[in-house]
Amino acid sequence: MKKGTIAKAAAVLFVIGALFMAFSGAPAVKFIRYAGASLASQNPEEDKQIEELQEQVGQEMDKAIEEEMKKQSEENAKQETGSEAPKTQAGSSENQANTDKSQSAPTKESIVAKYRGRLEALRGASYGQINSLLGQAKGEYLSYPAEEREEVKYQIALKYMRLARGAESAVDARFNAIVGELEAELKRNGHATDAVDKARREYKTEKRERMEYYISKAM
Numbered sequence: 001m002k003k004g005t006i007a008k009a010a011a012v013l014f015v016i017g018a019l020f021m022a023f024s025g026a027p028a029v030k031f032i033r034y035a036g037a038s039l040a041s042q043n044p045e046e047d048k049q050i051e052e053l054q055e056q057v058g059q060e061m062d063k064a065i066e067e068e069m070k071k072q073s074e075e076n077a078k079q080e081t082g083s084e085a086p087k088t089q090a091g092s093s094e095n096q097a098n099t100d101k102s103q104s105a106p107t108k109e110s111i112v113a114k115y116r117g118r119l120e121a122l123r124g125a126s127y128g129q130i131n132s133l134l135g136q137a138k139g140e141y142l143s144y145p146a147e148e149r150e151e152v153k154y155q156i157a158l159k160y161m162r163l164a165r166g167a168e169s170a171v172d173a174r175f176n177a178i179v180g181e182l183e184a185e186l187k188r189n190g191h192a193t194d195a196v197d198k199a200r201r202e203y204k205t206e207k208r209e210r211m212e213y214y215i216s217k218a219m
Contacts, residue, residue: 046159050166057170060125065174068121072114108191115182119199122174129167133160175203 137160144152183196 064121064125
């Protein structure tokens with residue numbers, strides 16, 4: 001699979017790093033220390049917000065994936081219709097047998113391409129969540145009088161880091177479900193599963209690298 005295509009399904013997590021930049025007046029080291037002491041501290045209202053966000057993100061992910069699957073199904077139907085050729089009575093049985101054989105053993109490339117499309121859909125929906133969370137965080141920060149922003153910026157950033165982590169878990173769940181289906185289909189058709197292993201490695205690596213990038217920009 002193309003490097004970065006699947007990995008970017010983790011895009012929601014990047015908002016955590018971007019929040020450092022949204023509050024660029026806050027020294028990153030001080031923020032990180034504050035986060036270490038406070039990140040696990042959540043109140044019932046925040047817990048509810050996180051649950052609601054996870055549900056919302058999950059619904060949007062599912063909708064995006066469903067639309068991609070529908071699109072793929074329509075494209076496959078068009079290809080099958082276009083590839084049909086007139087059959088003579090004598091050759092119809094042989095042609096049908098060849099068609100059934102071809103359909104029962106999809107290639108590794110075709111399977112990977114199918115799931116890559118679903119992960120691209122997941123990626124697109126994830127970026128929508130980045131923009132939404134960043135917009136909400138900045139809006140809340142700017143809603144305070146200028147003289148109060150220094151006092152509240154760490155608290156606001158942490159709040160949205162918690163929300164971003166909740167959103168990330170929803171994306172992780174969809175990612176794991178998709179690559180799980182990919183792995184099962186590859187095995188079912190006798191293909192190697194190296195594409196799945198690569199996808200999982202890239203997913204983890206991309207999240208780590210992007211977090212390091214955002215933190216380095218804030219330092």
